[in-house]
Structures are given as C-alpha cells and as structure tokens.
Amino acid sequence: MNRVAASGCSIEQIRSALVREALQIHCEQMAADLALARLGATLINPGDTILTHCNTGALATGGYGTALGVIKQAYRTVKKSG
DSSP, X not given: OHHHHHTOSSHHHHXXXXXXXXXXXXXXXXXXXXXXXXXXXXXXXXXXXXXXXXXXXXXXXXXXXXXXXXXXXXXXXXXXXX
16 A cells, blocks of 8 residues: 555545555455355365354455355355255
C-alpha cells in the first residue's frame, strides 16, 4: 500500500489507487481461500469431528476463510453427494 500511495500525485489519485489495490488484495485472498478450501475438503470424511481455535471464516481472512472455508466446502461436497 505504501508503494501504491507513493505512485499518486493528488489525494484523489492516491485514494483511488489505494482502493483499487485493496480490492485486488481482497480478490486474491478470496481465490486463495477457495483453493485451500477445495483442497482441504478432500481430507474430511463424513462423520469427522473438526476442532478449530481462534477466529475463522471472513473474520480471520476477510474472504471465504481458511479453516472455516474447508469446513464449508466439505459440507457442500458431502451434501451434494449424499
């Protein structure tokens, strides 16, 4: 964000560039979370017990979530196949 802020001349240019960068970071995080969720869901079997600690989901990543994303994806996968 510092690099992006340094590239602008006016306050409006800087603000716009920072907003674009923040949105890009958010999109990248969402894609990474979803990829991790899909991979992690393959390790969960019906009836498994899952324990997480700390913040999960969008509270932890601002995206789909890592630990909770895996759980949500596994639930959707089992629900579709069951």
